[in-house]
Amino acid sequence: METGLLHLHRTLGYAVFFVALIDLVLVLTRARADPRAASALDRVHKFGFMMPGRLNLLLGVVLLVLIPTSDLTSWWAWAGLALWVPIEIINKRLMGPEIALAKDGGTASNRLTLGATLELLIIVTIFGLMTARP
Ligand code: HEM
Secondary structure, X not given: OHHHHHHHHHHHHHHHHHHHHHXXXXXXXXXXXXXXXXXXXXXXXHHHHHHHHHHHHHHHHHHHHHOOOOOOOOHHHHHXXXXXXXXXXXXXXXXXXXXXXXXXXXXXXXXXXXXXXXHHHHHHHHHHHHHXXX
């Protein structure tokens, strides 16, 4: 069972990383000023990034207990969990309001670009921690 869960956790990790990349591409191309692109970004961000990411946190904690190569003292895993907190804040304060503005026909500010960039950078950091397991 551990192997299956690890595969699932790793696959979701890759998926979340790629979606963070897609989010940034959408933001840098059309999503800031085009309501239809902003709606697509909204859906991709919610269902392709936030929800699988949250599920992966849960899987990560389960793995931590089950897998012999890590235990509750593995600081890198808790650091990975803690790094999700800024993502939730960015989602609430930067991405959410800016995406809503663009969906309503306005033009999102640089805060949207900042949010998507920070989310990608944080995911890359979590990825680094999970792979290096220092
Ligand atoms: C969205 C956040 C997360 C992402 C993107 C992520 C990603 C990954 C990836 C890609 C791997 C495979 C690494 C490799 O193949 O070498 C991995 C392994 C692992 N992750 Fe995460 N992870 C996340 C959150 C967490 C959390 C919150 C925990 C626990 C508190 C956790 C615990 C683990 C464990 C125990 C492993 C297995 C390490 C081993 O093979 O010994 N992860 N994670």
